[in-house]
Amino acid sequence: MLAGKASVLVRQRRRAVAIGAACVLVLVTLVSIGLAAGEVYMPVPQALRAAFGFGDGGEIYIVQQFRAPRVVAGLIAGAGLAMSGAVLQRLFRNPLASPDIMGVTGGASLGAVAVLAAGAAQTMIPFGALLGGLFAAVLLAVLGRAGLPVNRLVLVGLAVQAGLTAAVNLAVVRFPTELAGSAMQWTTGSLYGRTWPQVQGAAIAAALVLVLVFAQYRTLAVLDLGDESAGSLGVPVSTARLRLLLTAIALAALAAALSGPISFVALAVPHLVRLVTGPPTAITLAVTGLAGAVLLVGCDLTAQHLLPVHVPVGVVTATIGAPWLLLLMLRESSPVDRRTS
Numbered sequence: 001m002l003a004g005k006a007s008v009l010v011r012q013r014r015r016a017v018a019i020g021a022a023c024v025l026v027l028v029t030l031v032s033i034g035l036a037a038g039e040v041y042m043p044v045p046q047a048l049r050a051a052f053g054f055g056d057g058g059e060i061y062i063v064q065q066f067r068a069p070r071v072v073a074g075l076i077a078g079a080g081l082a083m084s085g086a087v088l089q090r091l092f093r094n095p096l097a098s099p100d101i102m103g104v105t106g107g108a109s110l111g112a113v114a115v116l117a118a119g120a121a122q123t124m125i126p127f128g129a130l131l132g133g134l135f136a137a138v139l140l141a142v143l144g145r146a147g148l149p150v151n152r153l154v155l156v157g158l159a160v161q162a163g164l165t166a167a168v169n170l171a172v173v174r175f176p177t178e179l180a181g182s183a184m185q186w187t188t189g190s191l192y193g194r195t196w197p198q199v200q201g202a203a204i205a206a207a208l209v210l211v212l213v214f215a216q217y218r219t220l221a222v223l224d225l226g227d228e229s230a231g232s233l234g235v236p237v238s239t240a241r242l243r244l245l246l247t248a249i250a251l252a253a254l255a256a257a258l259s260g261p262i263s264f265v266a267l268a269v270p271h272l273v274r275l276v277t278g279p280p281t282a283i284t285l286a287v288t289g290l291a292g293a294v295l296l297v298g299c300d301l302t303a304q305h306l307l308p309v310h311v312p313v314g315v316v317t318a319t320i321g322a323p324w325l326l327l328l329m330l331r332e333s334s335p336v337d338r339r340t341s
Contacts (some may be wrong), residue, residue: 035068069196134246168187222337264321
């Protein structure tokens with residue numbers, strides 16, 4: 001019997017590695033298209049050369065200063081949102097738990113807009129978003145302090161997200177004209193106008209947070225066994241959950257600093273990866289990040305080039321995500337699920 005379980009685990013690991021490799025190939029393709037496509041079209045080999053500083057000076061400027069930051073921002077934001085959603089869903093043991101549902105991305109957007117309003121440097125936007133995400137988490141904890149069921153807590157999170165989004169909209173309306181355009185991305189979610197100072201600051205911070213995520217993965221796996229079992233194995237349950245929660249919030253906030261309140265990615269990608277790869281492991285967590293990057297970059301290319309008019313990427317992901325959220329909420333509240341839970 002042990003041999004059979006080992007064989008199943010080996011097959012699941014191989015499947016996860018194969019899917020991760022496929023995601024890498026798709027991602028390379030999408031990145032190449034993102035660098036080449038636009039009003040000034042250039043062949044993919046030419047665009048790749050320009051990305052590394054070779055070729056015509058005008059093409060190098062277009063690729064390096066406009067297209068490359070947008071593509072890299074999509075990679076970081078997509079991976080960060082998906083992995084944050086995976087961690088939150090395991091912590092809450094609920095498929096509806098994700099940073100865009102729980103209000104984290106709304107708080108991060110408010111923090112980013114506050115930094116813009118203060119006239120601070122663009123490199124400070126990730127820090128403002130991080131503080132805003134933490135503020136949203138504290139607000140959610142205060143409103144849900146009465147020990148609400150997770151489903152009710154999700155509804156509280158939706159209310160927090162709506163309130164913070166309204167605050168962002170109000171701030172944008174009150175902004176001077178020269179700042180309103182820069183702040184509009186935090187109303188619907190957009191990768192337009194990303195710059196290297198913003199991308200570099202968020203990339204460095206996200207890399208540090210990702211190290212913390214994988215460093216705590218064993219603790220997350222032990223918590224999956226249940227609080228009593230984790231405690232008997234020497235894990236300080238409350239402290240470990242708080243650390244993991246703060247790590248997931250930081251990752252989502254940094255992603256939102258680049259893209260604004262993007263929906264669906266953090267909610268659906270962890271589910272889709274679990275359906276294909278099986279139970280969560282460190283490898284599947286990495287695959288979740290790759291899949292999130294694929295989804296966000298792909299949706300951004302769709303928003304730019306495949307629709308009759310240019311729309312923010314958040315509109316595309318929300319259009320896909322609304323039916324998914326409805327399906328999950330119906331499934332979680334169905335009598336069959338309640339009887340079997």
